[in-house]
Amino acid sequence: EVRLVESGGNLVKPGGSLRLSCAVSGFNFHYAWMTWVRQAPGKRLEWVGRIKSKSDGATTDYAAPVRGRFTISRDDSKSTVFLQMNSLKTEDTGVYYCSPAGDYVSWADYWGQGTLVTVSS
Amino acid sequence: SDELTQPPAVSVSPGQTATITCSGSRLGERFVCWFQQKPGQSPVLVIYRDSERPSGIPERFSGSISGNTATLTISGTQAMDEADYYCQAWDSSAEVFGGGTKLTVL
Numbered sequence: 001e002v003r004l005v006e007s008g009g010n011l012v013k014p015g016g017s018l019r020l021s022c023a024v025s026g027f028n029f030h031y032a033w034m035t036w037v038r039q040a041p042g043k044r045l046e047w048v049g050r051i052k053s054k055s056d057g058a059t060t061d062y063a064a065p066v067r068g069r070f071t072i073s074r075d076d077s078k079s080t081v082f083l084q085m086n087s088l089k090t091e092d093t094g095v096y097y098c099s100p101a102g103d104y105v106s107w108a109d110y111w112g113q114g115t116l117v118t119v120s121s
Numbered sequence: 122s123d124e125l126t127q128p129p130a131v132s133v134s135p136g137q138t139a140t141i142t143c144s145g146s147r148l149g150e151r152f153v154c155w156f157q158q159k160p161g162q163s164p165v166l167v168i169y170r171d172s173e174r175p176s177g178i179p180e181r182f183s184g185s186i187s188g189n190t191a192t193l194t195i196s197g198t199q200a201m202d203e204a205d206y207y208c209q210a211w212d213s214s215a216e217v218f219g220g221g222t223k224l225t226v227l
Binding site for chain 1: 154176177209216220
């Protein structure tokens, strides 16, 4: 059974930092590209960024609104992907989801519950 | 900017066919996925690689692409299909979501 478990969400002040984790089980994590997606309350899904597999260079790509502030990394030994969020803004508030990406997207039909990040003073 | 355009809302009667479109530049050069999201729930993948259906998704869901427009078709729509639907396109450098379509089954 595939499981995606996001954690690390919290209430943080503008300008603060937060590190999210996504623990994966049920598929060969080290092969998979992994992506982060967020959803502000009542709004649409928004792509945040992605990390490719180590065999594809573990390169990262980011959406324009987070580029330079967010960093994605992975620990294949723990089947975990991370999202380091710095210089947080109120518009970063939302539920953050991780999922396999690219050709690996079908490895998880169902996403995890996500983790809530609230940026507010 | 890289945007995918979906109709905000689509209505369909039970048993009829629902069609949701997604248009964007270079869509034909990228792979398209479709996600279903019901209120208070996480998204569920219903179509990947333009037209492939995950094993647990009913056959009434199908996807297609023509030029720069992708289409999600739900044949014999059921009340349980009422949800928000998002298209997503990806390539080697980025991903992008559409604005979402609220499907109402009247």
